[in-house]
Amino acid sequence: MRTRPAQNTAATPHWRRARAVQRVAFVALGLSTGLVAVTSLVVVGIILARGAGGLSWEFLTAMPAKGMRAGGIFPAIVGTLELVGLTIAFALPMGVASAIYLTEYAADTWVTRLVRLAIVNLSGVPSVVYGLFGLGLFVIFCRFGTSLLAGALTLAIMTLPVIITASEEALRSVPMSFREVSHSLGASRWQTVRHTVLPLAVPGIMTGTILGISRAAGETAPILFTVAAFYLPRLPQSVFDQAMVLPYHLYVISTQIPNIPQTQRYGTALVLVLLVLALNLSAVVLRARFRRRRQW
């Protein structure tokens, strides 16, 4: 957009200064971006380099052996998947329901503002506090004991703010005109939400949910007191059983047990990273496909 006025001012010191500042800003921004990329590549690279050797079919499907110094991490993988599945089962309906209520039903009063404030606060609570909260409420008070159930509920509460925020955003991005038409055709508020708004918001909701869950899947603190078992000789039989989970297993074999082969540790880390990466990737793919399909 170099039009005449710009050329006229090209020679002034003010303009030269502005250009210099812009150069510096570009370099700074570029460096920061580069640093982010490099850091994540280095982290993944190191884990890949040291863990790939340990990765084998047996490592993925066998029970741990020799005090977890050998064998596989099968129970930790299963435990993580079960925990994540259960977390979604609790968090998704509750999060979506809250988002629907907040965007489609609730008037803008001080009560709803308070609820929103609470949600924002909830997302700022450190994960170890969730762990203690889960211990107090689910493990002890509700008498679920250290169990998949208690852990999933704790993780669900931790992911709720993410799911609610993402769902609210997805619901709000559905144009008002669709709601109007739906109402004008005699649809009730619920029918409008159920048949018009929600279907259009599903991709956004799923993306947000997956990102929230993938974050939770890698957390150690909230599961430390609520589900995680040091070592279990068998897989959990019900939601009231303890389970081995990847992040905690990694913590245990990295800090609590001496003389563990490096491949064992980095192999576990690699599996955990791949799991989270796969979740994030599916969210990205989902979002991209949704963008392409959206036409209003």
Place this chain on the structure above:
Amino acid sequence: MSAVSDAGTPPVLEVHDLNLWYGDFHALKQIHMVIQACQVTALIGPSGCGKSTLLRCFNRMNDLIESARVSGRILLDGRDIRDPLVPLVTLRKRVGMVFQRPNPFPLSVFENVAFGARVHALAARTGMAEIVERSLHAVGLWDTLKDRLRHSALGLSLEQQQRLCIARLVAVQPDVLLMDEPCSALDPIATGKVEELIRALKARYTIVVVTHNMQQAARISDYTGFLFLGEMVEFGPTGALFTNPRDPRTEAYITGRFG
């Protein structure tokens, strides 16, 4: 103004002492009018005079606007539309709306037309195909679209989209069609075709249409109301209003001196 038309049939809609405020803004002032069955009634007036607001009163779409407050009565077949015994859903099923911008759902042609019918459970699944066919026939889209029912409605031309929106409305079997500048997003040829459709629909539906275009009002309507600054300045048979306006403001408007 008599509540009974020349033919002696009672009007479909009667408006008495209607006032509407958006917050402190008095948008509709003491509106009186009657709308006859199977006639086209046009609402004209300069931008911001309250045409859309009045139209939206007829199916209570203003309920969705928090700041809007209404007084007065609107009778549908002699019954107050705000009668707590008449559910809003029933009112909106009988009095439906076509919007300014064609706004089909991002669904297939079939699902668009079926939407309202599903909401009101008008058909078991077997009957839905028939409802869709009948509704598309009514708006002259069946022959063009019968092989494209599963295609997205967003791929249609604007004119087809607007027709589809009318079909979607017709599918819920309403009595009154409210149209808010239904042609303003269309080119002249498409406009002509939609006007033709409106005239054809008159045989079966009572139609209230808002328009900016006085020629359009003259072409398609039997009655015309001229709104100005929230007041119904003049209301009467279209021919009389255009050839022999009683109020100087109406005359000024239709001769193009303002608006």
